[in-house]
Amino acid sequence: MTEPVLSVRDLCVEFVTRRGVLRALDRVSFDIGKGEVLGVVGESGAGKSVTGSAVIGLIEPPGRIASGEVLLKGERIDNLSPERLRHIRGKRIGMVFQDPLTSLNPLYRVGEQLVQTIRTHLPLNAAQARERAIELLAEVGIPAPERRIDGYPHEFSGGMRQRVVLALALCAEPELVIADEPTTALDVSVQAQIITLLKRICRERGTAVMLITHDMGVIAETADRVAVMYAGRVAEIGPVRDVVSRPFHPYAAGLMGSIPTLETASERLVQIPGSMPRLNAIPVGCAFNPRCPHTYARCVVERPELLGRGERASGSHDGAGAGHAVACHLYDEPGVDAEALVQRDKVAAAATGSAA
Amino acid sequence: MADIMTTPPAPEPAAAKPSPPGRYARFRDSDLLASFLSSKLTMVSAFISVAMILGALLATWIAPTNPFDPASVDLMNSLYPPRWVEGGDTRFLLGTDNQGRDLWSAILYGMRVSLIIGIVGVIIAATLGIGLGLLAGYLGGRVDALIMRVADIQLTFPAILIALVIDGVVRSVFQGLGREQTAFSVLVISIGLSFWVQYARTIRGSTMVEKNKDYVHAARLMGVPAWLIMIRHVLPNVIGPVLVILTINLALAIITEATLSFLGVGLPPTQPSLGTLIRIGNDFLFSGEWWIVAFPGLTLAIFVLAVNLLGDWLRDALNPKLR
């Protein structure tokens, strides 16, 4: 495999609060290759957005990167000075936020915001930057861009604004785009358009994408690979087809079982019993153990490592490789056919959903 | 995305797992501990406020003399500096004013006057504002438009200006009577009429929200008369924020009273409030009798600061969003 665009290694992010140190990310590792879309899923508070902020260096105090590395094309960026990091943001890593209605400064024309960003990163004069801004707007599908460029954000609809946001994220041809819930705030009909656009533009440019969402549908449609996060840890990572159809982790199984398909179409949607632990009360061992249907003695004392199937036998691990890896002790439990067990869970979960 | 609908995997916990009570209590305590500095400030200001209010209320017993009683005052004692300054007299802790009044007693009695006027004024303002706000919010339409227009126009003028105008008018209405008889009512009315707008606006806003809630609809369907709904059902639900305004307004009312008295349109020198004492002292500033203005001024400043800090704290405590 060629060198990944983004490589995150054992990243830990902590928030120092009055009540003690909260660990928002706990040894998170993954890679994103060129032109690849990595979906990051999980419940609210699982650490998806924190991961995105940590990569781009926007963790605000009292938060901090406690340990681990973030590598962009092999170069470490988590320990850069704020000024050098600033030159990476927007230039080499673009970011798209959730709510296009609030992402744009209401007092500045769309063009002003674009030109300002372009000129921050590229050696263009005002006229050239404007030229480029118009091209970008055209590329993201804004009709009549040479006229709309002088509009204010409030003159654009939500979907159009998210296109502008996308143009802003892409304006310096970044190698990586982090899209944090880019469609959550939009109408359902517009969501698909934006996702298609994001996918098309990034494919054309070979841009790597980190797509953060809690929407399994979007992931299944868009992502090449998917990382399932739970309580600040990566529970499972692998090619999207494998993870959706044959999840390894009991949590992922529950998650995938909760995707309604045509066969199991039902009124009621499945829930995983219980709720994710708060950051100040993450259980010892596997974070999922209180909710897991298959808890063994080992699960409540020892934290499972993120390992691929092959790595388990050999004992080596680089966790985030291209393969399908899971952090679960079931797979090391002798005499347990973990895969079959988890598959059964998934089917059962889907069945309860349709039966109810 | 046609065949795959989406759902958040699990709902947010409605109630998190009950943590053991001991731990909960520890959190509360550590929270208090962490905000120690700000709460220390609050505690100090609470202490000062209470001490000053008590001192004012108990003035009759604490003060060595009664400055309102001409018999206890001797002009021969005028302009003594504070006791610890050269030329001071042991009878007069903080010195005397130009009429020979013991300043320490005058401050205690003056505080009482200021406090009573402030409280009565604020109560009038609150009652008026709450009443009009309820009417405007609940009835809406023309009543609302009229009340709120008046409020808007009044907001144009700062309280002190309104108080001055009202003072001028009331005084000319009571022209026959002397200052001694009218000063108190004039001040209280001026303050009451100057400060009602804030209450009215706040109450109106929340009333407009409350009146569309089911319990009001239910009461209306049961045939409860409008005034009873307003007082018994709506009022208890909208009264909360008034508490904060009351505290902050008390400080403002006391400042207003002091300012009016300082400007010579408030209380006469025969019944001095803090403002009157400062007014008297201001005349002696240049001749070196600094204590006549300094001690009443300091008292006023500290009291107002303490009450303001309490008000700020109260506002933050009742509205965690503001933190």
Next chain:
Amino acid sequence: MLAFILRRLFQSALVLLCVGVIAFALFRLVGDPVNQIVSIDTPFEQRQQIRKDLGLDDPSIVQFGRYLVKAARFDFGISYQFRQPVSTLIGERMPATLELTFMAALLSLVVGIPMGVYTALRRGSFLSGVFMSVSLIGVSLPTFLIAILLRWIFSVHLGWLPSFGRGQVVNLGWWSTGLLTVSGIKALILPAITLGLFQMTLIMRLVRAEMLEVLRTDYIKFARARGLSDRAIHFGHALKNTLVPVITIAGLQLGSIIAFALITEYVFQWPGMGALFLGAVQNVDIPVMAAYLLLVSFIFVVVNLVVDILYAVVDPRLRANMQAA
């Protein structure tokens, strides 16, 4: 835009009309103005004659109309106290008040906004703590106490600055200014600081609160994520958004600057309109009181109009609303 301004103008006229009613009502409330003019032993017939001459026999509405027409021509009648036309009295004193309020407003903006920005950006720094403490005291201390304190320190103790009056003034036509002489400027310093201090702390706190609010918004986060420089983010994006509400409040505050000018003028014996008004209140000089009220509301209404237009210039969303309306 034009429709918006016209609507605002109409509203302003309405406010002025209301204040006019109040001002006129003052005359009615305080009994017989004839008594203010004649002496006690003026015979009844003569009183009736004066009454007739003054038009006091006409119905109220006619009198009110007459009052408004006169007021529009800056004819506010004769002061009971000074036996002079009110407009002359006010005209003589207006420059002093306007110079004072202008300097105070300028001071509060020029110092208050940077202090607010600083305390918002450098939260927790020592200097921010100092600013915040000073502002708390500034908000709590009554204006007249600040005036007394400043006078005590700078006039009595240090003897640096005059404690009262306007110093030497220069007449430029009908406008007498103190800004052209050294003694005039020296005399202006303490009153302007007194008057500006409260507004300054208010503006500082307002700017700080708004700025903190704005810095938390998504568009600031997005601007950071785009790698814009801190300078562009803080002083371009954040400050501009902060100033929108600040403009409104600052405009509203002008009313209180004029009111507090009254106190400042009293303490420093500044020969302005406020001192005149205060004298009028003490002596029940209704024509002066009424004229002052009308004038203050007129100034206030004009400033508000300007603020509204300024607001629209800064905020495009408002412009859009105005065009729609």
